[in-house]
Amino acid sequence: MPPITFDIERARRETRGCERAIHFNNAGSAMTPAPVADYLYEYLRDDEVKGGYETAAARHDALENFYKATARLVNGDPDEIAFVENATRAWDMVFYAFPLGEGDRILTTVSEYGSNLIAYLQRARQCGAEVVVIPNDNYGQIDTTALEGAIDSRTKLISISHIPTGGGLVNPAKEVGRIARAHGVPFLLDACQSAGQIPLDVEELGCDFLSATGRKYLRGPRGTGLLYVRREWITKLEPPLLDQFAADLLDAETYVVREDARRFENWERYFAGQAALGVAIDYAMSWGVEAIWERVSTLAARLRAELADIREIKLADEGEVKCGLVTFQHARLSVGDVKDRLAEHRINVSTSSGPGMRLSYLARGLEDGLVRASVHYYNTDDEIDRFVAAIREM
Ligand SMILES: Cc1ncc(COP(=O)(O)O)c(C=O)c1O
Known part of the structure; x- marks a missing residue:
């Protein structure tokens, strides 16, 4: 080429x-970028002079565009996308929803992001799951042969950072995804540093969940993040936190959770940031x-x-x-x-x-x-x- x-x-x-x-x-x-920043300032200006609810209603299409743009970015569908305030919470919403019990194993990598490791340890402490850190290969990236060898009937999740926070390494996510699929193990990919830097295609990557932030290589506003959840997983995962946007209260005892990935969202959020992140993603893709x-x-x-x-x-x-x-x-x-x-x-x-x-x-x-x-x-x-x-x- x-x-x-x-x-x-x-x-x-x-x-x-x-x-x-x-x-x-x-x-x-x-x-x-200036077109993204200018969009954000205009949105905030409208919030100021027209009212927050009124602005959100008037900018409905721009808010919806976030889902469409993110879906194009990762090759998913808009209803598999959620807007979350940062990459950590996006990742948490899946990880803490994931059913884990005594002896279940999470496989991860040496270069895993610190907050993710803390979450593994917390859940290991709470439910008796086990965190298995797969060793590196000679390049210093996850050893995919060791990963495959470590999978057994207790393995419930493979979860890695695509690009770790503190180094130039790109983990071989596609190969990890191939292995995960071959063994029927769900794969959670932290794409915080890769979104906007490396082409991401959830089909090629073979991941079931992908989280990222807006402010890094996507050049979006701070305080924005995104989550992709593969359709077949959405209704299997009940978010650890629910509000009346994520779920519908039917009577004194019954609620039903939304059927799209927005079940992982909050009702109140950074609306201007969501719309501007959509603009930033479109800009990156241009x-x-x-x-x-x-x-x-x-x-x-x-x-x-x-x-x-x-x-x-x-x-x-x-x-x-x-x-x-x-x-x-x-x-x-x-x-x-x-x-x-x-x-x-x-x-x-x-x-x-x-x-x-x-x-x-x-x-x-x-x-x-x-x-x-x-x-x-x-x-x-x-x-x-x-x-x-x-x-x-x-
Ligand atoms: C690999 C990785 N994952 C997650 C995060 C957390 O992202 P956020 O600060 O948007 O929660 C970072 C931030 O540097 C990161 O490098």
Whole structure:
């Protein structure tokens, strides 16, 4: 396939924050594109001057568009989509609904997101289920042979992060999905860092549930998240929390839960954010997630190659396939110092410390954390040069 060309000038023109900073913190929260931000401001303005209920009614189609856009993004159907306030709660709504009992096993990965691990441990404590952490292969990603070997009659769920929070690794989700399907085990995919960065197709991925956030590679507003639940699972899972939107109270003793994925939603929510996330997803898809992935992975590969030439820098990314997250340590400076010094050059990065990826960091002796520089398609080679120059200067 010939390389996909990208109109970088337009991408930057439509990213007002590019003028102020080199934003390599897209895995934290990407810069919102101007058309998405303007939509959000207009919506909030309508809330202010027209009334919240009135605005929601007038913008009904835009609120519905969130479901349609998300369905297109993941190749599901709109009634399999829920709007949730963040990726963690979206994931929780499925995980805590999932029936687990004494001796049931959840299979996960070393690079699993910290909040997910806490949830596994909590439920293990509450109901006697067992958490099995599948070892990594030589690339540092989930060992799919070990995963397949670990499945037995007690295995009730396979649950992994596609891209972990603190590293460049892309877990082989498709192969995990193939194994899950072959053994009839449900598969929950945390696609928080991959949505908007890597093409996602729930059929190809073989996942039954997928959660993601709005603010990272989708470039949506903060405080937004999404959930996909495969149709056959929707009515099998009673959400851990129900309100009168998710369920209908028929009389003093009877309620019926909705039959679509909106049973995992709240009635009161960030309406402006929901509509704007729909706009952000449409915007991402107008660039093409395939094209975004090619550009992001190419920029990140270049950044890694440049950093590899600096004696004081130790790169930390694992994985056979690497993404837009570039993580490293400096031989003499703490990760916090590196972040602060970059900020003096108006370069934004984040630091990744223990909690997000506790098991992986403990196993690799990374208790001091890592600097995480995460690029998006609107970043440029020139920005990479300035970033590398700033690191060399340290
Ligand atoms: C892999 C992964 N899962 C889940 C989350 C949580 O997302 P949110 O903050 O939207 O709940 C993150 C956030 O960094 C993440 O990296």
